[in-house]
Amino acid sequence: MSMAAKRLLDMIVASGLLVVSTPVIGLGALLVWAHDRQDPLYRQIRIGKDGAPFQLFKLRSMSAAEPGATSDTTGHNDPRITPVGSVLRKTKIDELPQLWNVLRGDMSLVGPRPQVPREVAQYTRVEHGLLRVRPGVTDYASIVYSDLGDIVAGAADPDIAYSQLVRPGKSRLGLFYVEKPSVLTDLAILCLTAAALIHGPFARAGVAALLQRLGADPSLVEVAARRKPLTPAPPPGADAIVTTRAAQPAK
Numbered sequence: 739m740s741m742a743a744k745r746l747l748d749m750i751v752a753s754g755l756l757v758v759s760t761p762v763i764g765l766g767a768l769l770v771w772a773h774d775r776q777d778p779l780y781r782q783i784r785i786g787k788d789g790a791p792f793q794l795f796k797l798r799s800m801s802a803a804e805p806g807a808t809s810d811t812t813g814h815n816d817p818r819i820t821p822v823g824s825v826l827r828k829t830k831i832d833e834l835p836q837l838w839n840v841l842r843g844d845m846s847l848v849g850p851r852p853q854v855p856r857e858v859a860q861y862t863r864v865e866h867g868l869l870r871v872r873p874g875v876t877d878y879a880s881i882v883y884s885d886l887g888d889i890v891a892g893a894a895d896p897d898i899a900y901s902q903l904v905r906p907g908k909s910r911l912g913l914f915y916v917e918k919p920s921v922l923t924d925l926a927i928l929c930l931t932a933a934a935l936i937h938g939p940f941a942r943a944g945v946a947a948l949l950q951r952l953g954a955d956p957s958l959v960e961v962a963a964r965r966k967p968l969t970p971a972p973p974p975g976a977d978a979i980v981t982t983r984a985a986q987p988a989k
Contacts (some may be wrong), residue, residue, distance in 0.1 A: 739805070742844060743754075743921055744919070745843075747921055747924060748840050748846050749840075751928070752837045752847060753841065755837055756763060756838070756841070761835065766778070766831050766832070767779070767938075768792065770797055770799075770820075770826075771963070773822050775796075775801035775819050777802070778797055778798055779795060779796070779797065779798060780795070780796045780799070780800075780832075782794050783854065783855065784852035784854060784873065785852060785853055785854070785855055785869065785873075786844055786845070786852055786873055786955050787870070787871060788869060788870075792844040792854065794852060795835035795838055796832050796836065797826055797831065797834070798823070798832075799819055799826050799832050800816075800819055800820065800823055801818050801820050805945070808899055809896050809933075810854050810900075811890050811897050812887065812890075813887050813893065814891050814892035815891045815892065815922070821963070829935065832879060836875045837875070843951070845872055845873050845874060846872040846873070846874045847876070847928060848874045848875070848876060848923075848924040848928065849872050849874030849912075849915065850868040850877055850879070850915065851874065851876075851877060851879065851880060851908075851910030852873035856983070860980070862973055862975030862976050864927065865909050867977060868909065868912045868913060870916055871919070875929060876927060876986060877911065878911040878912070878945050878962065879904075879907070879908035879911045879912060879914060880931060880934075881927070881931055881934045881938075881942060882907065882945055882962050882964060883908060884906075884934045884938050885938060885946040886904060889903055890903075890904075890988060898980065901973070901983075902979055902980055903968040903969070906938060906971040906972060906973050907961040907962075907971075907976065909973050909974050910958055910961060911961065911962065913974060914954055914958060918952055923948070926944075926948055927945075927948075930945055930948070942963060943963060945962040946962040949962050
């Protein structure tokens, strides 16, 4: 898939979705503001294509009165999440403002999810391959790990739990996407993302079937299907399981 074709798809679909979803975004923003009379938009620096930082937009789902978080990963039971924010997260409405990021060219509709700088600082040399394309609003991993809040809920350190249980598979899925992009794959991922809002296991099965058709390694197909409980594993390009949030030298 050429970059021009992907960009054209992004502009057409994102423009249409933004027009349709503007009333939903507006209502969500109003409800967030009504909760604490604070700015309903959440802005955060993420790392994009070729390592360039950009400002990502979301509807705020946490209380503005709470102190700043030291964790980048949030469980569904995090006390900072407001009642309105919980609904926004479950329905993914909080992600809709990222359509503006797509129109600006910061992001694509489909691509590896953008990470915060301190997460990228932990990337192995292999994982730096994720930065070869624009990050996306959704991707394979967004569907496979759509229950991320449940996965890390109750963990002593949600970031370490994420790095051990989710990051290994998420990075592998992202790297596979980078190697085999196509317009049809993007459309399939967008459809499966919508399906994940209704029934996660069905959507994961759809991702596994799609990966199989695209010739993915059987072990990656199993990662997508998630038929077994998640267990700690090293990220791609590393030999050891992550046990610290300190920046690691690229391997």
